[in-house]
Amino acid sequence: xxxxxxxxxxxxxxxxxxxxxxxxxxxxxxxxxALISKVxxxxxxxxxxxxxxxxxxxxNDSLDNHFNDTVSGxxxxxDQDAVELFVNTAPLELLQLEHWGCPWSREANGKVAVRPxxxxxxxxxxxxxxxxGFHILHTLFQTSLKxxxxxxxxxxxxxxxxxxxxxxxxxxxxxMRSGRMVAFRAKAVVIATGGAGRxxxxxxxxxxxxxxxxxxxxxxxxxxxxxxxxxxxPTGLPGTGILITEGTxxxxxxxxxxxxxxxxxxxxxxxxxxxxxxxAMELGPRDRLSQAFWHEQRxxxxxxxPHGDVVHLDIRHLGEKKINERLPMVRELAEAYVGVDPxxxxxxxxxxxxxxxxxxxxxxxxxxxxxxxxxxxxCACVSINGANRLGSNSLAEIVVFGARAGRGAAAFAKANPxxxxxxxxxxxxxxxLRELFEREGGSDSVSGLRKAMNDTMESGAGIYxxxxxxxxxxxxxxxxxxxxxxxxxxDRSNVFNTDLIQALELGCMLDVASALAHSALQRxxxxxxxxxxxxxxxxxxxxxxxxxxxxxGDQPPSIGYSDVVIxxxxxxxxxxxxxxx
Amino acid sequence: xxxxxxxxxxxxxPETDSEPHFQRYTVPYRDDWVVLDALNHVKDHLDATLSxxxxxxxxxxxxxxxTINNEPKLSCHTFLRDYRGGVIRVEPLDHFPIERDLVIVMxxxxxKLSSVKPWLIPRQDRPLSAGEYLxxxxxxxxxxxxTQCINCLLCYAACPQIGLNEDFVGPAALALAHRxxxxxxxxxxxxxxxxxxxxxxxWECTFVGACSEVCPKQVDPAAAIQQTKISASVDxxxxxxxxxxxx
Numbered sequence: 001x002x003x004x005x006x007x008x009x010x011x012x013x014x015x016x017x018x019x020x021x022x023x024x025x026x027x028x029x030x031x032x033x034a035l036i037s038k039v040x041x042x043x044x045x046x047x048x049x050x051x052x053x054x055x056x057x058x059x060n061d062s063l064d065n066h067f068n069d070t071v072s073g074x075x076x077x078x079d080q081d082a083v084e085l086f087v088n089t090a091p092l093e094l095l096q097l098e099h100w101g102c103p104w105s106r107e108a109n110g111k112v113a114v115r116p117x118x119x120x121x122x123x124x125x126x127x128x129x130x131x132x133g134f135h136i137l138h139t140l141f142q143t144s145l146k147x148x149x150x151x152x153x154x155x156x157x158x159x160x161x162x163x164x165x166x167x168x169x170x171x172x173x174x175x176m177r178s179g180r181m182v183a184f185r186a187k188a189v190v191i192a193t194g195g196a197g198r199x200x201x202x203x204x205x206x207x208x209x210x211x212x213x214x215x216x217x218x219x220x221x222x223x224x225x226x227x228x229x230x231x232x233x234p235t236g237l238p239g240t241g242i243l244i245t246e247g248t249x250x251x252x253x254x255x256x257x258x259x260x261x262x263x264x265x266x267x268x269x270x271x272x273x274x275x276x277x278x279x280a281m282e283l284g285p286r287d288r289l290s291q292a293f294w295h296e297q298r299x300x301x302x303x304x305x306p307h308g309d310v311v312h313l314d315i316r317h318l319g320e321k322k323i324n325e326r327l328p329m330v331r332e333l334a335e336a337y338v339g340v341d342p343x344x345x346x347x348x349x350x351x352x353x354x355x356x357x358x359x360x361x362x363x364x365x366x367x368x369x370x371x372x373x374x375x376x377x378x379c380a381c382v383s384i385n386g387a388n389r390l391g392s393n394s395l396a397e398i399v400v401f402g403a404r405a406g407r408g409a410a411a412f413a414k415a416n417p418x419x420x421x422x423x424x425x426x427x428x429x430x431x432x433l434r435e436l437f438e439r440e441g442g443s444d445s446v447s448g449l450r451k452a453m454n455d456t457m458e459s460g461a462g463i464y465x466x467x468x469x470x471x472x473x474x475x476x477x478x479x480x481x482x483x484x485x486x487x488x489x490x491d492r493s494n495v496f497n498t499d500l501i502q503a504l505e506l507g508c509m510l511d512v513a514s515a516l517a518h519s520a521l522q523r524x525x526x527x528x529x530x531x532x533x534x535x536x537x538x539x540x541x542x543x544x545x546x547x548x549x550x551x552x553g554d555q556p557p558s559i560g561y562s563d564v565v566i567x568x569x570x571x572x573x574x575x576x577x578x579x580x581x
Numbered sequence: 582x583x584x585x586x587x588x589x590x591x592x593x594x595p596e597t598d599s600e601p602h603f604q605r606y607t608v609p610y611r612d613d614w615v616v617l618d619a620l621n622h623v624k625d626h627l628d629a630t631l632s633x634x635x636x637x638x639x640x641x642x643x644x645x646x647x648t649i650n651n652e653p654k655l656s657c658h659t660f661l662r663d664y665r666g667g668v669i670r671v672e673p674l675d676h677f678p679i680e681r682d683l684v685i686v687m688x689x690x691x692x693k694l695s696s697v698k699p700w701l702i703p704r705q706d707r708p709l710s711a712g713e714y715l716x717x718x719x720x721x722x723x724x725x726x727x728t729q730c731i732n733c734l735l736c737y738a739a740c741p742q743i744g745l746n747e748d749f750v751g752p753a754a755l756a757l758a759h760r761x762x763x764x765x766x767x768x769x770x771x772x773x774x775x776x777x778x779x780x781x782x783x784w785e786c787t788f789v790g791a792c793s794e795v796c797p798k799q800v801d802p803a804a805a806i807q808q809t810k811i812s813a814s815v816d817x818x819x820x821x822x823x824x825x826x827x828x
Binding site: 039040042043044045047048092095096098099100101103104105106107108109110111112131134135138142143145146154177206207208239240242243329332333336337445446447451489490491493494495496497498499502 | 595596597625626633636644682686687691713731732761
């Protein structure tokens with residue numbers, strides 16, 4: 001196997017990975033750096049984020065506000081030391097993006113503009129129209145080009161971490177254009193591979209969001225934390241799952257059911273007026289809004305379509321000028337994919353799997369329990385998002401913790417010796433790939449198993465979950481994992497073999513899905529995005545804890561728990577609507 | 582039997598094929614399907630060996646540019662309903678080597694992109710502690726359109742000049758250089774001119790305008806190139822009259 005010696009290897013070149021790479025390059029330009037991604041950086045899914053990034057910058061806001069909104073939004077499962085660090089650092093990191101050229105939308109006086117988002121006491125979301133993620137990603141990518149030490153390995157699919165002497169000492173990847181395997185021998189590794197929304201069938205997540213980095217770390221013995229918390233975004237387009245940003249509601253959009261009624265007032269989010277109003281109605285948090293949809297559907301008050309039930313998002317009253325200025329992509333997307341012009345018509349929307357709150361267990365420095373391994377962004381769980389992420393915290397998270405992971409990895413690389421020669425880990429990875437190529441027979445296909453996984457995740461681990469459906473899902477996943485170990489490839493060639501890549505991605509998704517379903521089964525309470533029908537209440541006595549899923553090969557994961565860091569906000573009731581403060 | 586539509590897809594595998602060939606697939610016709618959905622149907626149900634790039638399915642990641650019935654298009658934004666009753670021919674983008682099937686080799690573009698120094702070169706250094714650079718909405722508007730490029734490469738496939746001279750820096754990269762040149766925070770125009778105004782840069786453009794016609798994001802690279810030509814000419818003239826004055 002070809003070996004590339006490097007100081008720091010970063011897997012994933014979206015917002016968090018690029019920010020980490022720049023941080024390494026700025027920490028010490030003499031450090032060698034491999035930025036490895038299965039796609040070109042500008043294809044990374046950061047590109048699809050729309051509404052904005054949260055950071056306190058205006059005089060009417062405060063760091064305390066951001067802290068409190070985040071902690072209550074996360075139903076008190078956030079680590080408060082991490083949230084404190086996050087809210088303190090976010091404004092600087094967003095400002096750094098401004099200094100790198102990010103085209104933030106502006107006020108008339110030239111200062112950066114902010115807009116309200118769900119669950120926020122005061123408007124604090126920086127935005128670049130409704131293509132904020134796109135602009136952040138391209139700004140970071142273009143800026144990264146000026147650092148000579150950032151060496152990119154585009155379209156390299158990472159398969160395994162190398163772990164030797166109780167330390168992460170590199171990563172193994174397949175160069176997709178040749179099929180060649182490469183071992184990156186690194187002093188430190190950062191994983192920044194994003195979320196795992198593709199575990200579910202109906203998601204805003206792009207095809208690439210298959211949890212590869214989570215699975216790599218998990219298989220290397222690093223626990224996955226709080227995986228049962230999966231966020232449904234309340235407004236996706238039916239059929240495709242394309243995201244319609246929360247910014248629509250931040251700008252004043254409303255949600256109505258089939259009777260034209262603003263149904264959120266029936267779910268402790270009202271009264272509806274005055275509108276717009278922070279932390280109320282359509283500006284409630286995502287978990288509550290998606291759960292309200294589920295109840296409306298049960299009451300028969302949603303609208304039937306060939307792609308499932310919907311409610312309507314109405315932004316007509318904003319007027320064409322404002323829609324074009326603030327929400328141009330929403331207009332484009334609705335016109336193209338559902339044939340609706342939101343200037344004149346209602347947009348059909350339904351809840352859609354959007355964000356993986358859980359992820360690779362890290363501390364506040366983005367370090368995992370495995371020495372030399374760091375993680376940042378959606379693939380990681382620090383945790384600042386707790387049981388429900390607030391909209392616009394994730395774009396700030398990728399730069400805050402991306403930079404932190406980069407600096408941590410740089411420091412680790414400087415303080416530690418080069419790893420020894422490539423050992424048995426690389427041979428085992430090679431043997432596994434050879435075995436996959438040589439499999440014959442069987443009636444299963446990668447796409448068939450993937451569909452079965454998607455279906456069982458939706459039916460068992462959706463917005464509301466129960467003991468029975470989760471048990472069933474865990475059982476089906478175990479069966480699918482066993483069948484996966486025998487599924488043959490249809491394509492045994494070397495050059496850009498997407499059958500191979502999809503097979504490897506499916507393996508990652510099955511491991512992540514198992515961690516998710518078992519963590520959900522074991523959490524017998526309702527908190528944030530995790531709602532159990534038999535246990536409708538939050539249970540702080542037993543479950544004010546992070547879950548930690550540990551990989552056990554062919555066996556189901558073991559689920560352990562760790563304490564939540566609480567510094568200054570004691571768990572309380574989450575209050576939105578009229579009595580919100 | 583429910584309605585179907587035929588895809589005629591270019592296949593090329595460098596390990597086994599001496600040259601590309603076409604393969605036909607019959608897929609279900611659905612009004613709300615895009616060409617990418619049809620390709621995914623092929624991949625999942627008919628032929629797992631077909632390779633192509635895609636991710637976001639919402640016309641923003643730029644991965645899925647292809648030639649669809651002779652036009653460069655994003656396959657996630659091209660609806661079957663516009664080809665109903667016919668055959669849809671799907672090929673890789675023109676003017677790039679084929680890596681495999683619908684996947685092109687895009688190294689040349691990545692090199693061109695970085696050659697124009699597409700990053701902010703501040704007009705005036707400003708420490709973070711001093712806060713943001715002020716930029717009024719009108720100043721943002723001056724370059725905003727040129728920030729919209731998703732690097733999908735449709736413009737390179739459409740540009741006749743790229744076909745004649747593969748070293749031409751090309752529409753997207755030149756538009757991006759223009760984006761930074763027009764940014765009120767930026768002072769890097771001269772640094773970029775080395776490539777932008779070189780003989781592989783703006784002067785290679787013959788103003789056919791095909792790039793702007795195919796752009797799915799209305800970036801209008803042709804306008805960017807023409808504006809850059811005017812600006813470069815003015816700078817050249819100024820420099821001739823009073824050396825260094827425009828800097």
